[in-house]
Amino acid sequence: MINLVPSQDRSKxxxxxPGTVNxxxxxxxxxxxxxxxxIRRAAALGIAAPVVGVMLHATSDxxxxxxxPARAAAQTEGTIPANAPTEPxxxxxxxxxxxxxxxxxxDTLNPYVTQLVTATDILTGIMDPLMRYDSTQQxxxxxxxxxxxxxxxxxxxxxxxxxxxFHNGDAFGAQDVIDSWKMIMNPDFGAFDQQGxxxxxxxxxxxxxxxxxxxxxxxxxxxxxxxxxxxxSPVKELAKGPQAFKQEFGRAPVGTGPMTFVEWLPKQQIVxxxxxxxxxEAAKLDRVIVRILPDDNTQLVQLRTGEIxxxxxxxxxxxxxxxxxxxxxxxxxLEHPTLGWSHLDLKHVDxxxxxxxxxxxxxxxxxxxxxxxxxxxxxxxxxxxxAPGTWAFNPNIQPRPYDPEQAxxxxxxxxxxxxxxxxxxxxxxxxxxNVLDGEVxxxxxxxxxxxxxxxxxxxVQVIAQSWNAIGVKTSPQFQDVSTIWGPEGYQFNEKMxxxxxxxxNSNDPDVMFYWHSSQIPDSPTGTGGNLPAYFNQYNFxxxxxxxxxxxxxxxxxxxxxxxxxxxxxxxxxxxxxxxxYWGKAYPAVTTKLGGFWPSAYNRMLWNVQExxxxx
Amino acid sequence: xxxxTVRRLLxxxxxxxxxxxxSFVIMQLAPGGPDALxxxxxxxxxxxxxxxxxxxxxxxxxxxxxxxxxGNLAQGDLxxxxxxxxxxxxxxxxxxxxxxxxxxxxxxxxxVFSLAFGILAARRQYGFVDxxxxxxxxxxxxxxxxWFGLMLQLLFAVRLGWxxxxxKYAAQGGGDVWDLLKHLVLPAFTIAIGSIAxxxxxxxxxxxxxxxxxxxxxARAKGVRERQVVAGHVLRNALIxxxxxxxxxxxxxxxxxxxxxxxFSWPGMGRLFFDSLTTRDYPVLMGTLVLGAVLxxxxxxxxxxxxxxxxxxxxxx
Numbered sequence: 001m002i003n004l005v006p007s008q009d010r011s012k013x014x015x016x017x018p019g020t021v022n023x024x025x026x027x028x029x030x031x032x033x034x035x036x037x038x039i040r041r042a043a044a045l046g047i048a049a050p051v052v053g054v055m056l057h058a059t060s061d062x063x064x065x066x067x068x069p070a071r072a073a074a075q076t077e078g079t080i081p082a083n084a085p086t087e088p089x090x091x092x093x094x095x096x097x098x099x100x101x102x103x104x105x106x107d108t109l110n111p112y113v114t115q116l117v118t119a120t121d122i123l124t125g126i127m128d129p130l131m132r133y134d135s136t137q138q139x140x141x142x143x144x145x146x147x148x149x150x151x152x153x154x155x156x157x158x159x160x161x162x163x164x165x166f167h168n169g170d171a172f173g174a175q176d177v178i179d180s181w182k183m184i185m186n187p188d189f190g191a192f193d194q195q196g197x198x199x200x201x202x203x204x205x206x207x208x209x210x211x212x213x214x215x216x217x218x219x220x221x222x223x224x225x226x227x228x229x230x231x232x233s234p235v236k237e238l239a240k241g242p243q244a245f246k247q248e249f250g251r252a253p254v255g256t257g258p259m260t261f262v263e264w265l266p267k268q269q270i271v272x273x274x275x276x277x278x279x280x281e282a283a284k285l286d287r288v289i290v291r292i293l294p295d296d297n298t299q300l301v302q303l304r305t306g307e308i309x310x311x312x313x314x315x316x317x318x319x320x321x322x323x324x325x326x327x328x329x330x331x332x333x334l335e336h337p338t339l340g341w342s343h344l345d346l347k348h349v350d351x352x353x354x355x356x357x358x359x360x361x362x363x364x365x366x367x368x369x370x371x372x373x374x375x376x377x378x379x380x381x382x383x384x385x386x387a388p389g390t391w392a393f394n395p396n397i398q399p400r401p402y403d404p405e406q407a408x409x410x411x412x413x414x415x416x417x418x419x420x421x422x423x424x425x426x427x428x429x430x431x432x433x434n435v436l437d438g439e440v441x442x443x444x445x446x447x448x449x450x451x452x453x454x455x456x457x458x459x460v461q462v463i464a465q466s467w468n469a470i471g472v473k474t475s476p477q478f479q480d481v482s483t484i485w486g487p488e489g490y491q492f493n494e495k496m497x498x499x500x501x502x503x504x505n506s507n508d509p510d511v512m513f514y515w516h517s518s519q520i521p522d523s524p525t526g527t528g529g530n531l532p533a534y535f536n537q538y539n540f541x542x543x544x545x546x547x548x549x550x551x552x553x554x555x556x557x558x559x560x561x562x563x564x565x566x567x568x569x570x571x572x573x574x575x576x577x578x579x580x581y582w583g584k585a586y587p588a589v590t591t592k593l594g595g596f597w598p599s600a601y602n603r604m605l606w607n608v609q610e611x612x613x614x615x
Numbered sequence: 616x617x618x619x620t621v622r623r624l625l626x627x628x629x630x631x632x633x634x635x636x637x638s639f640v641i642m643q644l645a646p647g648g649p650d651a652l653x654x655x656x657x658x659x660x661x662x663x664x665x666x667x668x669x670x671x672x673x674x675x676x677x678x679x680x681x682x683x684x685x686g687n688l689a690q691g692d693l694x695x696x697x698x699x700x701x702x703x704x705x706x707x708x709x710x711x712x713x714x715x716x717x718x719x720x721x722x723x724x725x726x727v728f729s730l731a732f733g734i735l736a737a738r739r740q741y742g743f744v745d746x747x748x749x750x751x752x753x754x755x756x757x758x759x760x761x762w763f764g765l766m767l768q769l770l771f772a773v774r775l776g777w778x779x780x781x782x783k784y785a786a787q788g789g790g791d792v793w794d795l796l797k798h799l800v801l802p803a804f805t806i807a808i809g810s811i812a813x814x815x816x817x818x819x820x821x822x823x824x825x826x827x828x829x830x831x832x833x834a835r836a837k838g839v840r841e842r843q844v845v846a847g848h849v850l851r852n853a854l855i856x857x858x859x860x861x862x863x864x865x866x867x868x869x870x871x872x873x874x875x876x877x878x879f880s881w882p883g884m885g886r887l888f889f890d891s892l893t894t895r896d897y898p899v900l901m902g903t904l905v906l907g908a909v910l911x912x913x914x915x916x917x918x919x920x921x922x923x924x925x926x927x928x929x930x931x932x
Contacts, residue, residue, distance in 0.1 A: 486646050
């Protein structure tokens with residue numbers, strides 16, 4: 001979204017980088033560059049002539065009024081850290097309707113088959129899990145009032161809350177939990193998410209308010225997955241059978257949450273309203289309407305016109321558009337860290353198998369500049385796979401500085417020397433990954449990134465440039481997400497490749513999925529997240545296998561923490577992937593909404609019963 | 616006429632079959648697949664993924680998938696959406712009427728304005744009105760739809776606040792015809808602007824051509840009133856070429872609505888198609904493509920039949 005008000009009327013602090021179509025248009029509107037300069041820079045960026053024409057037209061003085069440097073600079077408020085519920089100054093009003101805008105339509109509202117966060121953003125207000133994460137990463141009781149773990153760590157006993165009713169009037173009890181588990185594990189149903197539940201060998205209920213789950217092994221993330229993120233469906237709906245339950249419940253979910261489902265108009269909106277029979281304190285708002293919008297352009301326009309009063313959850317404002325959202329009247333922009341880590345996969349083939357080569361590429365990656373200049377500080381530095389601010393995060397590791405000289409030295413140490421046109425070349429390792437003794441190859445790489453995402457494209461270009469500068473010939477490749485992860489994806493050809501993308505951690509620090517050898521796909525259509533090791537396992541595979549498995553099996557949090565600290569040190573030392581940054585989220589909300597407290601640990605409507613509007 | 620129509624409809628069957636097979640093959644050629652994202656999900660085991668593939672029928676060879684799909688199509692079953700887990704017919708039916716509504720509104724605007732502009736321009740060739748409509752036409756033709764849409768949105772929704780920026784109804788308190796019309800104005804104009812520009816040129820030139828014919832002079836010489844000459848003689852004949860153009864353009868409204876529907880958040884087929892493309896929801900994509908092909912065939916057929924009605928010289932046997 002282009003801000004049509006010249007920058008003199010906005011904050012001077014954050015001017016958009018004129019390296020994109022929108023950035024150039026903005027720079028022209030702001031009067032920072034002239035017409036001729038716009039054409040020159042557009043040509044340099046390879047923008048097609050008709051588009052340049054449109055850009056010139058869009059920025060002509062006739063279109064939006066000439067920039068006026070004499071206008072006084074208006075003070076724009078910055079973003080507000082979301083470390084407590086919002087507290088507007090006005091008096092709270094009874095009831096009210098809040099309209100929020102999401103930019104992705106849920107696929108289905110069936111909690112066990114949805115793949116999209118935008119669905120759980122809504123479901124979390126309709127359905128309850130046994131326990132719920134608050135915004136400080138603490139598990140709080142929900143449908144379970146408490147739990148006990150047996151001394152051997154294999155049996156979990158949940159005491160269920162009494163007097164809870166589903167929106168269909170049925171009473172909640174142990175059978176709902178048991179039947180939900182059976183549905184999740186039913187192969188004819190095809191659940192998307194069985195994590196934790198697949199560890200259960202048996203569930204019994206000695207009485208209607210107690211469930212006892214027996215697991216096949218000690219599994220530390222169990223409470224986080226089974227207790228904290230899986231929603232319980234009513235027996236009556238589950239009894240319809242796998243196909244009917246999948247289809248019908250997915251269009252009209254029934255839960256025990258503070259909001260009941262009202263309607264879903266495809267590509268228009270989803271409406272939920274207050275459930276008076278909620279087991280906790282009933283919701284203050286009458287209704288929440290989730291408008292389904294096609295993209296963040298429309299979203300910003302509607303925030304501006306007041307057609308929506310909120311953009312949160314998966315529909316939060318992206319880091320690159322924060323400046324535009326900051327200027328909106330009556331809208332506060334919150335910020336909080338996320339559990340998403342942006343990184344460069346380094347496929348373990350040829351030179352990339354050698355630790356020093358990977359360290360060299362880390363030295364040659366200007367992560368600090370990427371965060372400060374490209375992302376304007378709207379991200380956090382990254383050294384490993386645990387999010388800053390979470391309990392498993394190791395604060396003692398320093399990121400490698402950007403140091404191309406150091407990188408060149410390391411590459412020379414392993415025997416890579418400049419060849420034709422300055423591109424490094426040398427022998428590739430054969431048996432020992434750190435000994436380069438095979439055939440001679442030039443150091444040529446591809447970096448893959450997500451097509452259509454301007455932020456990714458800029459970052460990939462910057463990294464390719466700095467790697468080229470140390471003699472690693474690097475060419476960017478942009479593909480859509482299904483291609484990247486499909487059988488034709490980068491990870492399944494033997495070229496040296498890096499790929500920039502983000503993984504999203506869950507609330508538990510378990511990271512076996514990313515690094516353990518059991519998570520190496522056995523074929524291009526196989527499952528698993530340990531992609532860099534598809535052709536060759538890591539040279540530290542045995543150690544990371546041992547550590548990640550130990551972390552998942554250790555239930556003492558202090559001991560677990562030490563294990564994850566060690567994993568982070570090992571990852572920082574070995575650089576199996578280059579850690580670039582941790583993303584931040586920017587929910588936008590009307591300054592009249594109270595009780596709103598978003599975080600990385602829960603979804604949009606997690607505490608919707610506490611939300612209120614002021615007059 | 617009836618025999619002709621039936622023959623045309625029967626001839627459409629192999630055509631549709633061809634469209635279905637070709638789109639199916641092209642879809643299979645695209646890299647990635649509907650299960651690509653599942654495999655890279657931390658919450659998915661190999662057994663689960665195999666079960667999901669079995670449920671979708673993706674474990675069968677491609678030619679078998681195609682035969683199954685064609686067999687179901689013959690029975691009017693378009694299959695089940697991979698992402699929404701419900702019948703494709705239901706998924707399409709949710710949005711299809713909205714697209715038809717937008718198409719109809721756009722078509723109505725296009726016809727009214729292009730006829731008006733075309734006739735006004737033709738009344739005095741190279742006069743002021745003619746030059747003005749020429750200018751407007753070239754402007755309309757040259758303008759990218761997305762840009763025009765955004766500008767309308769900025770002006771009428773953001774700056775002036777007269778109209779809602781997007782959607783079909785207001786989030787609350789809406790739902791009546793007045794609310795719908797307010798939401799329809801901007802997208803309908805956006806979708807119509809190109810046709811208004813192009814069609815008014817056709818109307819102008821064919822009107823000019825007909826106006827110079829002998830029968831028009833004869834009509835005037837008989838003392839027929841000018842209004843009657845234009846409406847009853849000139850226009851009726853001038854409309855025939857327009858019918859061809861409209862017949863070809865109407866189906867384009869359906870497919871070309873993707874940008875307009877996206878800008879104005881209109882809940883229609885264009886957005887459905889685009890969303891299904893990104894998730895590789897093959898059954899929904901195939902369903903929309905086949906529906907699009909049916910509409911194009913019907914559009915052409917209706918145009919051909921209209922010829923016969925407008926021009927008695929054209930007879931179908």
